[in-house]
Amino acid sequence: MRRKIGDPELVKGLTAAYSRRKFFVKFILVLLAFATGVVTVMNLRKPGGPDGVTRKGIDVVIALDVSRSMLATDLAPNRLERARQFISRLLTKIPDDRIGLVVFAGKAYLQMPLTGDHNAAQLFVSSASPDGIPLQGTVISDALKMSNTAFGASESTYKAVVLITDGEDHDEAALSTAKELASYGMMINTVGIGSAEGAYVPDPATGEPKRDETGNPVLSKLNEAELKEIAGLTNGVYVRLENSEEAVNTITQQLSQIETKVTGDVSRMNYTTYYWCFAGAMLLLLLIESFIPETKKVLA
Known part of the structure; x- marks a missing residue:
């Protein structure tokens, strides 16, 4: 060598x-x-104690309308921002409930599956915008179907939907879908965003009112009639978002009528590392x- x-x-x-x-x-x-x-x-790591391992609550899916009409400013600063503020306050009132998030416009998407991590829910809500959905419109029936999918097939109780929208539905199947989901034990609470007088929808590119094919400005009005009917068909409650605190109290009071269940919550478990x-x-x-x-x- x-x-x-x-x-x-x-x-x-x-x-x-x-x-x-x-x-x-x-x-x-x-x-x-x-x-x-x-x-x-x-x-x-290993579990360090029983605190936070279990919770007693229900499953709530928040269906948030992120269509362009939610940028209307009849609620300052705009409908979408007021909806975000409402959800943020609602989450603080239901700390033991699992939360899921569905965003919809012309199509519905499951943005966040059911989880006990409310901080993650806050993050997803704050980032929800019309830019995330290429197909515009407002299809409430798709949002309700996607919300039902988020619960899974195993549960027939303990579940509720909070539908937040201006109600300008471009699909006539919303009422029939709501009636079908009510038979599965789902409660749908609706939150109306906007005003009966309506407001012009701003064009993000120009800041001017958005115009339709004929050149007329697009006026978006709150459709309370359909939202009230959806809530009534599913033993839910309708509330018009004017004062966020009052709206949150109305919704949480309605949710409290649903029987709670004890579930494991790994996100809140204490560990010894x-x-x-x-x-x-x-x-x-x-x-x-x-x-x-x-x-x-x-x-x-």
Whole structure:
């Protein structure tokens, strides 16, 4: 082997202080440090106590209209922002309920599945906007069907929908869909956003009122009649959003009539973590490795 490297005597002199045993020990220490580092990143933990493990509440899906008409300013600063404020206050009133979020315009999407993480719900609500849905319009029946899908097929009780919209429905199937979902035990509470007089829908590109095919400004009016009928068909309640606090109290009072259930909630569970033990072991191994030389003592 030494002959392949170079002059055997020269190679022997250059490697006289090399210690194969110490090099092997250093390699093992680095390998162990890497393994403990991997375990550190895994963040091993166990439940630290019963607090927050269970909750007693219901499942609530919030169906939020994000069509362009929700940008109308008959409610300051606009309908969509007032709807966001309403949802934020509602979430503080129902801390033990699981929340799902459906956004809809010309098509409905499940933005967030049912979860007990209300902070995540707040984040999704704050980011909901008409830009997230390419197909514009207001299709309430699709929103109700998607809300029902969010609950899953196993539950027949403990579930409610809070439908927040200006009610300008472009689909006549909303009432029949509501009647069908009522037979499955769903309560639909409706929140009307806007005014009967209506307001012009602004064009985001120009800031001017949006115009239809004939060139006339688009006027969006609150359709209370349909929203009241949807709520009535499903043992829900209709409320017009004028004062957010009063609207929240009305909705929460209605939701309190639904029988609650006890469910597990991992997001609220307290944990005891052990990553620091493995992190300390990793640092100790690296420290020991750094003090071990690769060379051996050579007697003169």
